[in-house]
Amino acid sequence: MILRSRHLLGLEDITAGEISLILDTAESFREILDRPIKKVPTLRGITVLNLFYEPSTRTRISFELAEKRLSADTISFSTSVSSVKKGESLKDTVRNIEAMKIDMVVVRHSSPGVPYFLTNCVESNIINAGDGAHEHPTQALLDMFTIRRKYGKLDGLRVVLVGDVKHSRVVRSNIWGLKTMGASVAVCGPSTLLPYEVERFGVDVYTDLDEAIDGADVVNIMRIQLERQQAGLFPSQREYTNLFGMTKERLKRLKRNYTIMHPGPMNRGVEITPEVADSKSSVILDQVTNGQAIRMAVLYLLSGKKEKEKEEDDE
Amino acid sequence: MSKADYDLIISGGRVIDPALGFGKEADVFVKDGKIAQVSTETDKTEKYAAKMPPECVIDASGSLVVPGLIDMHVHLREPGREDKETIITGCQAAAAGGFTTVCCMPNTDPVIDNQETVKFVLSRAEEADANVFVIGAVTKMSKGEELAEIGDLVKAGAVAISDDGHFVQNPDIMRRALEYARMFGIPVISHAEDKYLSAGAIMNESFQSTRLGLKGSPSVAEVIAVVRDIKLAEFTGSRVHIAHVSTAGAVKAIRDAKAEGIHVTAEATPHHFTLTDEEIGKEFNTNLRVNPPLRTKRDVEEVIRGLVDGTIDCIASDHAPHAEEEKDVEFDQAPPGLIGLETTLGLVKTQLIDKGYLNWADAIRKMTYNPARILKLPGGTLEIGSTADITVIDPEKRWTVSETKFRSKSKNSPFIGWKLKGKVDCTILAGRVVYQNK
Numbered sequence: 001m002i003l004r005s006r007h008l009l010g011l012e013d014i015t016a017g018e019i020s021l022i023l024d025t026a027e028s029f030r031e032i033l034d035r036p037i038k039k040v041p042t043l044r045g046i047t048v049l050n051l052f053y054e055p056s057t058r059t060r061i062s063f064e065l066a067e068k069r070l071s072a073d074t075i076s077f078s079t080s081v082s083s084v085k086k087g088e089s090l091k092d093t094v095r096n097i098e099a100m101k102i103d104m105v106v107v108r109h110s111s112p113g114v115p116y117f118l119t120n121c122v123e124s125n126i127i128n129a130g131d132g133a134h135e136h137p138t139q140a141l142l143d144m145f146t147i148r149r150k151y152g153k154l155d156g157l158r159v160v161l162v163g164d165v166k167h168s169r170v171v172r173s174n175i176w177g178l179k180t181m182g183a184s185v186a187v188c189g190p191s192t193l194l195p196y197e198v199e200r201f202g203v204d205v206y207t208d209l210d211e212a213i214d215g216a217d218v219v220n221i222m223r224i225q226l227e228r229q230q231a232g233l234f235p236s237q238r239e240y241t242n243l244f245g246m247t248k249e250r251l252k253r254l255k256r257n258y259t260i261m262h263p264g265p266m267n268r269g270v271e272i273t274p275e276v277a278d279s280k281s282s283v284i285l286d287q288v289t290n291g292q293a294i295r296m297a298v299l300y301l302l303s304g305k306k307e308k309e310k311e312e313d314d315e
Numbered sequence: 316m317s318k319a320d321y322d323l324i325i326s327g328g329r330v331i332d333p334a335l336g337f338g339k340e341a342d343v344f345v346k347d348g349k350i351a352q353v354s355t356e357t358d359k360t361e362k363y364a365a366k367m368p369p370e371c372v373i374d375a376s377g378s379l380v381v382p383g384l385i386d387m388h389v390h391l392r393e394p395g396r397e398d399k400e401t402i403i404t405g406c407q408a409a410a411a412g413g414f415t416t417v418c419c420m421p422n423t424d425p426v427i428d429n430q431e432t433v434k435f436v437l438s439r440a441e442e443a444d445a446n447v448f449v450i451g452a453v454t455k456m457s458k459g460e461e462l463a464e465i466g467d468l469v470k471a472g473a474v475a476i477s478d479d480g481h482f483v484q485n486p487d488i489m490r491r492a493l494e495y496a497r498m499f500g501i502p503v504i505s506h507a508e509d510k511y512l513s514a515g516a517i518m519n520e521s522f523q524s525t526r527l528g529l530k531g532s533p534s535v536a537e538v539i540a541v542v543r544d545i546k547l548a549e550f551t552g553s554r555v556h557i558a559h560v561s562t563a564g565a566v567k568a569i570r571d572a573k574a575e576g577i578h579v580t581a582e583a584t585p586h587h588f589t590l591t592d593e594e595i596g597k598e599f600n601t602n603l604r605v606n607p608p609l610r611t612k613r614d615v616e617e618v619i620r621g622l623v624d625g626t627i628d629c630i631a632s633d634h635a636p637h638a639e640e641e642k643d644v645e646f647d648q649a650p651p652g653l654i655g656l657e658t659t660l661g662l663v664k665t666q667l668i669d670k671g672y673l674n675w676a677d678a679i680r681k682m683t684y685n686p687a688r689i690l691k692l693p694g695g696t697l698e699i700g701s702t703a704d705i706t707v708i709d710p711e712k713r714w715t716v717s718e719t720k721f722r723s724k725s726k727n728s729p730f731i732g733w734k735l736k737g738k739v740d741c742t743i744l745a746g747r748v749v750y751q752n753k
Contacts (some may be wrong), residue, residue, distance in 0.1 A: 012526075091643055111645035112528045113599030132647075133528030169528060195525035196533075 006305035007126040008298055009115045010135035011176040019181055022297050023145050029300070030145075030293035032069070042296075043072035046303050049102045050076040051094065052129070053109040058264055058288065059129050059139070063106050066295035072104075072303075090114070091121045098122040104303060107131070125302045133167045139263055140173035142294040144181060146287050147218055150259060155182025158255075160212050161203075162188045162244060163222030163271055166195040166233075170263045171222060175201045188212035189222075189244060192233040209244050214253045220261040221246050224271050237270060246272045251281070259283055319367045321346050322746055326360050328375030328707060332382055333680035334687075334696035343380055345703040348746040353697055373748075375707050378740050381679045382696050383415025383704030386656060387686040388479070388504075388558055388582060388631035391417070391447070394435060395424025400636040400724045402436060405656070406443035408634070408723035410750035412656040413739035415704035416446040416694055417634075418686075420479040421457065428452035428463040430471035437472055444742075444749040446704070448692060453478045453492045453503060459485055462492060469499040474690045477504035479558060480606075482540055484510050489544065493553035502554040502580070502689060507540035507565065508532070508607060517647045519608040523592040529647060532608055538564035545572040545579050556689055557581040559633050561607040563617035570626040580689050581621070582629035585655055585662035588618050590729065601642045601649035602729040605635070608651075623672050628685040630678070632659045636725030654723050658716055658730045660708065664737025668710075675710070707741040709752070714738050 001021045011019070032038055048067045052060050060076070067074040077097070088096075094105065104125045107115050112134035118126045130136040148154050159178055161171045165187045178185050179202055186204040187194065199205050206212035213219055224240055234240050251258065260272075260282040268274045277284060323345035330341040330353060337353070342360045344352040354360065364372045386409065392400040400408075402419075409417045419436065421427030427436065433449045440447035451468030455461045457478040465476055476496055482505070483489040489503070496503050513532035518524050520531025541557055545568060548555040560566060560581050572579045592609045594600070603609060621627040635652025642649050663682070667673045673681075687695030694704050716730045742750035 089640065089644055109645070111647045113646045116599050117645060131528075135528075166525075167528075172526070172528060196520050196531065197522040198525055200522045200525070 003301050003305070006302060007115065007119055008137055008302060009119070009126065009128050011137045011140055011173045011180070012135070014177070014180065016180050019141070019144065019177060022141055022294065022301065023148055025297035025301060026145050026290070026293040029296040030290065033289065033292055039069050039071060041071045042300055043067065043070035043303055046103045047073045047075070047101065048104045048106060048299065049097055049124070050074060051105055051107045052076065052078050054130070056108050056129070059108065062288070062291045063129060063295050066292050066299060069292070070296055070299055072299070090117070094118055094121050098124055104299065125305060127298060127302065130169050133169050133172070135173045136169040137173050138291065138294055138298060139170050140177045141298070142287055142291040143174055143220060143261060143263070144177050145294055146261065146283050146290045147259065149290070150283065151217070154178065157183045157217040158186070158215060159183050159218040159220060160186045160188055160216045161220050161222065162209065162212065162246065164193045164224055164228060165189045165198060165222070166193045167225070167228070168222050174220065175203055186212050186216070190234050190240070193228065210250060210253060213250060215255055216258065217255050218259045218261060219246065219254065220263070221272050222263065223265060223267060241270055244271065246276050248273060248275045251276065261287060263287065320363055321351055321367065323371050323373070323703070323743070324360060324364055324367065325373045325375050325380050325705065325707060326357065326364065328378045328380035330380045330697065331676050331679050332697040333676050334382070334684040335698060338676055343697060343705065345743070345746045348703055350697050350699050350701050350703050352699060373707065373741055375740070377709070379675060379708040379710055381706050381708060382683040383694060383706050383742070383744065384413045384660070384682045385416040385686040385692065385695055386414045386632050386634065386659070386682070387418045387629055387690060389417045389419055389634040389656065390422065390636065390652070391419040392423065392636055393439060394432070399638050402439040402447060403443055404722065404724045405634070406440070406445035406447065408654070408656040408721065410444040410742045410744070411722045411739065412658070413660050413706040413708060413742055414445055414656060415706065415742060415744050416448065416692060418448045418450050418474065418690065420450055420477060421452040422480045426452050426456050428455050428457065430464070430467040433468055433471035433473055444744060446694070446744070448472070448474045448690065450475045450477050450479070450504060452476060453483055454488060457481050459483050459488060462488070462495060465495055465499065469501060473501070474692060475501050475504050475556070477506065477558065479504065479506045482506050482508045482510055486543060486547065490547050490551060493547055493551045493555060497551065497553040500691065502556045504556045504558050505540070505544045506558050507537050507544060509536040509540045512536035512539070516608070517604065518595055519592045519610045521592055521611050523596060527596050534562040534564055534610060534614065537562045537607055538568060541565040541568045545569070545577055548579055549577045552578070554578040554580070559584050559587060559607055559631070560618060560621065560627055561587045561610050561614060563614045566617045566621035566626055570621065570624070573626060580628045581626065582631040583618050583622055583627045584631060584633045585659050585666070586653060586729070588615060588622065589662055589666045591615055594729070599646045600729060601644065601646055602653050602727045604646060604649050604651050605653050606651035619667070619672050622667065622681070628681060628689065630659065630663060630681045631686070632656050636723055637727045638725065642727050652727070654721065654725055654728050657721055657723065658728060658735070660739060661714065661716070661735030661737050662730070664710060665735045669736060703743060703746040705743040706739060708737060709740045710737050712736065712738040
């Protein structure tokens with residue numbers, strides 16, 4: 001089993017076999033993270049560019065650490081110190097950096113489709129670290145990895161994704177990945193934050209949180225951004241918290257061995273109470289650790305996959 | 316050689332002139348830039364042809380001979396963005412697409428909101444390979460705030476007014492524009508899009524925008540705007556023309572309004588009767604970013620139904636050239652618009668005629684007689700004495716849309732690589748051959 005593509009652009013077109021391969025590979029890297037020396041020579045000589053056009057703490061640090069622990073050479077780029085301010089196009093920026101002999105590009109950008117766009121600009125392997133509200137595949141992979149580690153499986157589990165479904169790339173990638181792996185997926189949020197025809201993803205749709213989480217195994221809670229309230233998508237933070245905040249009382253509706261997840265950054269007291277966030281069923285910090293393993297696995301599996309190899313795969 | 320009786324003969328073709336209800340094999344005779352005769356007595360043509368140099372006799376057997384096509388909605392970009400298109404190159408593209416007349420929208424830089432700019436465009440067009448008619452702005456700078464000097468615009472030659480690209484959001488301004496335009500007998504062309512509902516939108520709001528995470532413009536943004544302008548046209552008794560109809564709801568609103576006798580006309584573009592928003596996610600091709608956006612399959616079906624039942628009067632390209640560097644960017648950073656002058660005819664044949672929706676006479680009517688009638692333009696007919704603007708079409712010619720073959724200065728077409736049927740053989744402007752397919 002190998003990955004069909006030399007890029008990781010999203011989970012929409014990834015097969016169950018490929019997801020399993022990434023998760024299985026991540027298991028062995030997860031083990032390395034518990035060793036005293038957390039470094040392997042796997043990507044020695046490979047240069048990875050972290051191209052972050054949007055602010056990010058967790059994902060960026062996670063990728064950088066994953067690269068370093070695989071012994072890759074890494075460079076990071078952010079818009080505040082780049083030529084972008086001088087009006088250079090994305091394509092020219094990336095091509096110029098690639099001319100310095102880069103092998104892989106990890107990209108975060110506010111425009112959906114940018115990772116795909118880059119595959120036509122440069123030769124490097126492209127890894128999507130979040131493109132607008134489109135996809136965030138490594139986040140969904142680490143979420144699935146975390147769930148699978150706890151339950152030993154994904155198929156047959158009931159996973160509820162709560163919050164700003166409309167603007168969330170994490171939700172979209174989770175839906176594609178979880179459904180491919182046989183989980184049953186529901187989304188829940190205010191109707192103004194549920195995108196048009198969201199049911200066509202093949203998910204159950206709720207606007208009542210208590211109904212949504214009834215009998216669920218996993219609840220993955222998305223961050224609610226204050227800007228959404230300013231844009232008139234819900235009337236107040238207070239009302240949002242009353243209707244969609246995950247509280248201790250609500251946990252009773254879940255299955256016995258339930259799990260609480262949050263991709264971060266959290267607004268404690270808004271979409272999740274501190275009690276729930278810090279409860280023993282919360283795997284929020286495990287998600288962060290597991291993100292390392294997932295990103296190491298993805299970097300490893302894609303590294304060295306060149307254009308020519310891709311053509312052979314296609315045959 | 317004695318002086319020939321005619322300057323040009325187009326022989327052996329099937330002549331279609333919807334304005335005259337004419338559709339049979341006939342020879343067309345041109346003299347002094349005018350249609351001199353259209354004759355079904357084709358056996359007599361030979362004696363005239365014999366006296367003429369061979370290049371002045373066009374053999375159109377197997378082809379269609381139609382009035383020069385009219386595209387009532389193009390962007391020629393001059394003045395201001397001559398890197399994208401000029402009046403000369405835009406008209407070369409028009410000629411290659413079979414159009415002898417184009418109407419250019421005023422969103423140039425400066426905006427065509429004054430008579431000097433109208434005159435500038437018309438003077439530039441004198442040397443061009445197509446007739447150019449100017450659509451002036453509704454409001455100064457097309458800002459939607461104060462009426463432009465519409466009387467001056469008309470005096471300088473404007474045939475309609477539009478703030479195309481922008482909806483005249485303030486209903487009171489639109490009401491006054493309709494009332495004022497009525498004095499001059501010109502229609503107001505509405506770019507129907509409620510700005511509050513479509514703010515920040517990159518594509519149609521549908522499952523596709525949900526899937527791709529791109530901000531969507533809901534179809535209701537168009538429907539509300541169309542309904543408003545229809546009601547204002549009814550109230551004022553003025554004429555409104557709805558540009559680039561893209562939604563099922565707008566088609567229905569226009570159909571109902573026509574049934575009530577309201578003076579509304581409408582056009583549709585080839586991309587809106589051909590493409591859906593499902594194309595966008597395949598490659599994030601920025602040439603699919605257009606405004607109004609590509610809609611759903613149901614919308615496409617209803618636009619076609621509107622074309623079939625006459626709700627939609629015209630086919631117009633909304634030819635919108637953009638520079639390569641502007642389109643070679645992130646999808647949501649690309650300016651909306653695509654070029655269409657050179658692919659319209661092939662798409663009409665391939666998507667509408669070959670699929671049995673329209674016959675040639677209906678299709679040609681929507682590209683000749685109807686726009687001419689709406690804008691009161693000369694042409695659009697092969698009537699004897701009218702200017703000899705003629706398009707000869709090879710209806711069965713198969714061809715592939717190629718980036719390198721465009722006459723337009725820009726290449727932003729989503730149809731590059733498409734295999735189409737139906738191509739222009741020859742375009743004749745006032746008796747002069749301005750394009751010949753080799």
